[in-house]
Amino acid sequence: xxxxxxxxxxxxxxxxxxxxxxxxAGVVRLAQEVDVTKGTATSMIKRLAKLKLVKxxxxxxxxxxxxxxxxxxxxxxxxxxxxxxLVSTLNLDWADVHEEAERLEHALSPRTLDxxxxxxxxxxxxxxxxxxxxxxxxxxxxxGKALSAYIKGAKVEIVRILDQDRAFLKFVAQSGLKPGVCxxxxxxxxEGDSITLQVKRGQSVTLSSSAAAKILARxx
Amino acid sequence: xxxxxxxxxxxxxxxxxxxxxxxxAGVVRLAQEVDVTKGTATSMIKRLAKLKLVKxxxxxxxxxxxxxxxxxxxxxxxxxxxxxxLVSTLNLDWADVHEEAERLEHALSPRTLDxxxxxxxxxxxxxxxxxxxxxxxxxxxxxGKALSAYIKGAKVEIVRILDQDRAFLKFVAQSGLKPGVCxxxxxxxxEGDSITLQVKRGQSVTLSSSAAAKILARxx
DNA sequence: TTCAAAAGTTTGACGACTCAAACTTTGTTG
DNA sequence: CAACAAAGTTTGAGTCGTCAAACTTTTGAA
Ligand SMILES: [Mn+2]
Ligand SMILES: [Mn+2]
Ligand SMILES: [Mn+2]
Ligand SMILES: [Mn+2]
Numbered sequence: 001x002x003x004x005x006x007x008x009x010x011x012x013x014x015x016x017x018x019x020x021x022x023x024x025a026g027v028v029r030l031a032q033e034v035d036v037t038k039g040t041a042t043s044m045i046k047r048l049a050k051l052k053l054v055k056x057x058x059x060x061x062x063x064x065x066x067x068x069x070x071x072x073x074x075x076x077x078x079x080x081x082x083x084x085x086l087v088s089t090l091n092l093d094w095a096d097v098h099e100e101a102e103r104l105e106h107a108l109s110p111r112t113l114d115x116x117x118x119x120x121x122x123x124x125x126x127x128x129x130x131x132x133x134x135x136x137x138x139x140x141x142x143x144g145k146a147l148s149a150y151i152k153g154a155k156v157e158i159v160r161i162l163d164q165d166r167a168f169l170k171f172v173a174q175s176g177l178k179p180g181v182c183x184x185x186x187x188x189x190x191e192g193d194s195i196t197l198q199v200k201r202g203q204s205v206t207l208s209s210s211a212a213a214k215i216l217a218r219x220x
Numbered sequence: 221x222x223x224x225x226x227x228x229x230x231x232x233x234x235x236x237x238x239x240x241x242x243x244x245a246g247v248v249r250l251a252q253e254v255d256v257t258k259g260t261a262t263s264m265i266k267r268l269a270k271l272k273l274v275k276x277x278x279x280x281x282x283x284x285x286x287x288x289x290x291x292x293x294x295x296x297x298x299x300x301x302x303x304x305x306l307v308s309t310l311n312l313d314w315a316d317v318h319e320e321a322e323r324l325e326h327a328l329s330p331r332t333l334d335x336x337x338x339x340x341x342x343x344x345x346x347x348x349x350x351x352x353x354x355x356x357x358x359x360x361x362x363x364g365k366a367l368s369a370y371i372k373g374a375k376v377e378i379v380r381i382l383d384q385d386r387a388f389l390k391f392v393a394q395s396g397l398k399p400g401v402c403x404x405x406x407x408x409x410x411e412g413d414s415i416t417l418q419v420k421r422g423q424s425v426t427l428s429s430s431a432a433a434k435i436l437a438r439x440x
Numbered sequence: 441t442t443c444a445a446a447a448g449t450t451t452g453a454c455g456a457c458t459c460a461a462a463c464t465t466t467g468t469t470g
Numbered sequence: 471c472a473a474c475a476a477a478g479t480t481t482g483a484g485t486c487g488t489c490a491a492a493c494t495t496t497t498g499a500a
Contacts, residue, residue: 258447263450
């Protein structure tokens, strides 16, 4: 089995590859993500390559091998099932569960994970709207577009928040923008670089475009 | 915070001290318990002493400091609450949960532990009858005497199994001797070194004295 | 009392993970 | 194109946790 550290690097590489248009991860971003120096990240990447989990040509981008992807989706599945449990069963705060799951994801056996999944009713997304990979390693990442991509008057349902940052999540929850909530695009201001949403009758929220880009929604 | 390895050593030392009549742990037994060589255990003990978690005079017995005891009870609390959850909520097998808790016990934050404890209704013992230390670090170890200590005809209730070994736990469960069950001492055979119990009307079980010594019960 | 076996310690070495700091390559940009 | 910043790599060193094997101390039988 991959060590806890290895799992963390692989998961981070997976997420970075998703995010980047080139589909490759970079050393500096990876180092930031796992909170080590870039030298440390470089040496770990060499080890991951030896373990056949990544491909990393010298001075070039990092990508996961098929095996690496499998490990990443496995960790992600554990992470998201745990988050779901912490929120829906133990009533922990939406914004706090990421950190906790970050540790617990490495300590669950397959059997216990499956029992937990069963207990939760086999959920398809976690509390942030992130899709939960299946036990066989399949995941449907595509659901919804960024709030900033909709036109004025659009009635949409929030489906996913693409950010684990506690402060951001607190703000999102405060604004009543959790997944499942329906909102209307009230105004778009390219000059002001912002978007205004009507959450409920009489309650509206203004977000910067960069914030709106991290909130996915779908029509109706 | 103490590292996972440190927590495991401290917990093992606590348990060994409980078990031994002298109240002290030995290096060889400790090494067995945490599954390392005795040389490794010795060097770890030196580190634990530097951390002020144990007292360990050279060539003599190991004891926990007040701080060490606090750490041990904290880990034990986490371990037992997790075992309770795994059995009573996720329906995992009585005999399997020890291993699982052995890993999870190091990954729970105090807040999550408390929520879990609350969710479970603040249980006072785990599925094996082991007492759960309070959040403030108090525990009542004394409850019941070994089955082998009762006289013929005694009607007793099983309260605790002093062994985490899977095979033994499977056997105990098979025999219907889980905590909470009431049995009658049917026969004692000092020659045969065994004890026979009536579990239900018509169903009886014979145990060796050494097995019976690991099962605690109380009158009535 | 003696002395072997058991208990405990020391030594030298290793793998995993990390850092700081010096270094090399790559990609812009004037 | 030159040169410079950003990205990536290398080097040397340190901590943690571990082993095997040689060593020392304690202890309990003969
Ligand atoms: Mn993690
Ligand atoms: Mn999430
Ligand atoms: Mn453990
Ligand atoms: Mn137990």
